[in-house]
Amino acid sequence: MCVHPLVAWEQMAEWISLEELVVLGDSLMRRQRSFVPGGVRRFEEILETDLNFRGRKARMKAVSMPRSGTDSSQETRLRLLMERHGLTGAVVNMKTCDPVSGKVSYFDIAYPQYGFALEYHGRQHGLHETWTHDIDKVRFLFRQNMYVFGVKAEDMKKERKMNELLATIFTQISAPWLVGDE
Known part of the structure; x- marks a missing residue:
């Protein structure tokens, strides 16, 4: 490692979009291998001490947006897309334990509320396991x-597909279904 990961993040602020700066921030705090122990607070500490890097304005916007414990850049992009459409309060990699099977699972982006x-x-979901x-x-x-x-790459790349997904989600939120209630 030639430079601390947060310094690299800070330096990239001049060169990449706000969204990609958040994607990079999330990738530094992955669930399986975090390069930034201490999470978002470490990003804030960098901003408090380093005042001279170019791209400070972008960093100021992005500093509170990364989330610890993510698994993929596409999941981050999906979360940001949902935020742009008014769905805030996402829980990243919501951990659950099924009392029936005993299995622990993580849900990419959850909105329990x-x-x-x-x-x-992604492609790995085609594997049988x-x-x-x-x-x-x-x-x-x-x-x-x-x-x-379920969301696939095509849904995020094609506006029509994303609009269909959003319409389905907003229909669900405004008229939740009830299990076994008729």
Whole structure:
């Protein structure tokens, strides 16, 4: 390592978009391997001490936006996209334990206050082990009266697909479904 990861993050503020600065910040605090122990507070400490780097204005906007414990850059981009559409308060990698199976699961982006979670499905979700685990996770949330929306790369790249997903989510939030109630 030639430079501390937070210094590299700080230096990139001049060169990349605000969204990508947040993606980079999240990637420094991954669930499996964090380069920044102490989370977002460490980002804030850097801003308090370093006043001379270019891109300070972008850093000031971005400093509170990264989240600890993320798993992928696409999940971060999805969370930011949801925020741009008014859905705030996301819980990143919400940990759950299914009392029936005993399995511990993490949901990519959860909105327990609205009764749903988002699961980004990259190529690894096609693997049999991942696929079966995903199905078990969906069943668990269903028993908790929560809904899971699967999101794929195409949904985030094509405006029409994203609008369809958002319409479905906002319909769910405004008229939640009830299990077994008729």
